Amino acid sequence: MTPDSWVPVPDNSPFTPHTLPYGVFAPEDGPRRVGVAIGDHVLDLARALGDDTFARPTLNAFLAQGRTRWQQVRADITALLTDAARRPDTEPALHRAADVRMYLPFEAADYVDFYASEHHAANIGRMLRPGQEPLTPQWKHLPIGYHGRAGTLVVSGTEINRPWGQTRPAGTETPSFGPSRKLDIEAEVGFVVGTGTALGTSVGVDDFADHVFGVCLVNDWSARDLQAWEYVPLGPFLAKSFATSVSPWIVPLDALRHARTAPPARTAPLQDYLRDGKDWGLDLSLEIRLNGHLVARPPFTSMYWTPAQMLAHMTVNGASLRTGDFYASGTVSGPGPDQRGSLMELTWNGQEPLTLPDGTTRTFLEDGDEVTISATAPGPDGTRIGFGQVTGRITAGPRTAPADATETR
Template sequence: MSTVQPTWVEGAAGSGFDVDHLPYGVFTRDDDHPRVGVRIGDLVLDAGAAEPPVALAPYLDAPTLDPLMAAGRATWDAARAWLTEVLTDASAAERVTPHLHPVDEVSLRLPFTVADYVDFYASLDHASNVGRIFRPEAEPLLPNWRHLPVAYHGRAGTVVVSSTDVVRPYGQLKGPADVAPSYAPTARLDIEAEVGFVVGVPTRLGDPVPTSAFADHVFGVVLLNDWSARDVQAWEYVPLGPFLGKSFATSVSAWVTPLAALAPVRVPLPAQEPEPLPYLRVDEPAGYDLALEVVVNGETVTHPPYRTHYWGPAQMLAHLTVNGASLRTGDLYASGTVSGPAREERGSFLELSWGGREPWTAGGEQRTFLEDGDEVVLRATAGTLTLGEVRGRVSPPPRPRSVQKAGES
């Protein structure tokens, strides 16, 4: 049981943003000067303005989380301890209160500079569902899947913060009966409900990261929506995997939950058969019990459970670096679609509609994939914590450049 005293911040005690959470973000107020913020209840603490200790000031009085993330675990622990102290010690209230701002009165930014982005394919239920949809007469899992965490390298420059609109992308499309591909907006716009892991401490080229060093390098966790154009993806992905069907947008939360805050929800991974190679073996518990929720236009349509994920985040990081690939501060890697065994636990509309053949319902309307104007919100809880949500609305596709007139945008 925690020995931390209750917070003096009104309305925060018992909320999903109590002192056992304290997620980090970056915000602006009246001016355009970004500040490191820490969420407590429905308020944001301007951490740099709240007179942090001299040793922490360079990391908290900054325009992004990058310096804090790069500083390492000892600094992360020290910052968390100081924040907990000032938000629970009533004698600090008078000094700190002027630096607390309502969260709905600030603008939230992408909190860190995304260096590289890698997306895994690590849910057994998701991979099995996709295999059955596309290869109904064959084994759903390819031979390598149970031996290593499969992944693709995404595009860091199109990672956007929650509440950024997502424009329906164009691409090459070719259905099974089409003689040749066409160029058109995707008709199968999808989401993938995922958990993202944010790297803080970098490594040198040639130095693999063992599973035991996961918490020394990963700063925190964000919810992540890997938007996907399924028809573009279907035509392009053989033989080298996803490309333009994924690279147009990836949305992440504006709040980064410190890895330390998730210690109470660590759970064992599902049984892994065959036993992984030595570099992928972990000390349990190596998974996390996060309960996700996918909301479309205000209606919850599915509840993906992260606790069932086959490959854990320490294994993903070890595999990502086992060939000597270096880490950089701000590297982001994602879990892949989070799905459970039940239909109401599927984390993508590809699965929920079973390839477009079994419509699902939102707002009284039957759907298979997303329509223009739809708003998708990903939410999650982790025990008593509420993770920062990921929100995005689908905007119509622009007119193709080939038909625009001079002066139009």
């Protein structure tokens, strides 16, 4: 069991000594650098460890060093924060989280988004293809995904400008151009790749932890009306490429040992390269809040495809990995009506408006709406591992913050 930290950690803090997530921060009037969250503080790793690897504006240099190094640094940080004898030398490297600004923690190389929830895929199928089989024929044989736009990944707190594009309203023949009227959320979980691979090689499911450094939260904003008009036959494009929000803290895989679980039972045979012998399902509990109101609790444990299977499929054709590659799970939805990870599902494509506790209703997002996604996972001895949160507010005007900056703590 990890001992208590000498740094004060509030009872409701997501960032205990069991978590120790990594992010990129800047103190007031200071340069960006890598830090680790502990309670209401951020530890400056370059100063605390005396290592210039962490005096950089992204995590990428550290990510490229590989799993052995990741584990050693985590052990070193744990010792710094739990050994009272190390306090005099370490305490000067602590910053109050309220006094720093957070940035996108890694420089993204490529971005892939999957469609790994059976419940989400089936709900969408029932809405769009009524009277037909809700899942497409290949869905249970391979993790479906698409290549997104790495350049529009933004950190939590960045305002989301309502996208414009072509739509074709029902009953019309000619498309129109204007702002999306069906702007939606997708509560997802993201995975950050550390070590790369050579072109022409693949990553097996059992090698997942050698390449993926850690886990974060994602909101893959989606313009459903743009998507409906553009996505046949090549899939998502402008409806999703305008912004994808990422939480500022990356929880290392080594913090999630107690969250690992077997995926749901398979109802179709798997190819050998997708047989996950190490049970890389994850027991994460997500919460979605709209304007502060809890609207859904999606369980990641219900996801049909594991992150290890997603990575194996992503590389089985010989596609190479690069440090900073990023992939997301797709919308996390469970079997219950209150476990759906998108407004499209929660309101059944606008047919069943969602009533909020303040009496207002929503089908899709309105200007000024703020969405916050948070999550926890089991830790050792009944503790909880926290992921912090990913937040975004919808605006009709230009973004008011840099695409990689946030004032969300």
